[in-house]
Amino acid sequence: METESGEHVEGFLAQTGEGSFHNVQLVGFGERREVFSRVKKELLSSVVASLQHRFQGVESHRVLLAASRLVDPREWPADQQELASYGSDHVNTVTEHFADVLDHMGCDRVKAKCIEWPSAKVIIKSLPQSLQQNAWQDFFVADDRRKTFCNLLLIVELILVMPLSTASVERGFSAMKRIKTDWRSNLSVNTLTQLLFISLEGLDLEDFNSMSVVDRWLKGLGVNTHTPFFPLTVLCDCVLRQMRSFLVSYY
Known part of the structure; x- marks a missing residue:
């Protein structure tokens, strides 16, 4: 729309081509067409920039990016050595951002990162590929795992209920x-x-x-x-x- 007028604007410009609109004379409109085009371009550029800033992708949001990579086993590396060190920085990012909420819920953030997260990665990655996507659901259902990973599951639950839409x-x-x-x-x-x-x-x-x-x-x-x-x-x-x-x- 910056380079070409839309349907309604094109129709309006066609009806005012002779300097009148519905038999009403428009004084000085012909001289202001350039001003109209410039203002329209500035307005559209401002709207586009605002929309891009408001709905920017998850790649540019540090917390959302860390959260998505933390709970999605498909993002985890297949190599065991890489898997051993994977995700600690993501846990830090999420827990620091939601520190007040997690502390209020009684979450031991250090234990979740240093003990429960490494063990959970091993358990989930040892499952068949088809079962890994729903692995966190099994953690919430099984009583023994819910007790063993009580702190980590608080973090995971917080991530899973984050609203990603309006x-x-x-x-x-x-x-x-x-x-x-x-x-x-x-x-x-x-x-x-x-x-x-x-x-x-x-x-x-x-x-x-x-x-x-x-x-x-x-x-x-x-x-x-x-x-x-x-x-x-x-x-x-x-x-x-x-x-x-x-x-x-x-x-």
Whole structure:
């Protein structure tokens, strides 16, 4: 589009060739065609540069590159001597980048690098080629390996859940459009955040225990729900009065 105009621009230029557009005279447009072409080229160059910077390849991202080579056995060397020293720098890169998260999870980073990583490489590379790709899954399933490689598996799990696309962000925008409609435009930021969290991260209705929420709600109102023979009518009355108050204040 920098050298040739697109369909719509070409159509616009064709309709304004005589200095008018839909019978409206365009004063000085013919003299500004060069300015239009220059601005269009600058704009397109800026957009292309921004997109390239935003979606640059994994090869230019040090942490993503180290993470992908760490968990993919196809990237590991076949030679035993090369395999013995392979990956230590990748482990360092990933663990240093996620140091706060790993320390919070109780990961022994030194043990993961010096003890568990060399042993895991030997085990995975000794498997048939067809089984190596799903080897990490077996590490998570087997109880003995999950205990033996507990620190390394924290690192691997962190790598495997890293979002490599914007799908989760797009789902968030879709959920926000569903929740904050024209009729609910007065939702506060805090309420909208909580509703989005419930929609995106909450349990399914089949797994949701509503009674625990109602119990917590009533405790906030000062109602003792653990009193023996607590009447169900009182419970329903409290809930219905609170719902009515909410609906009146909302509408």
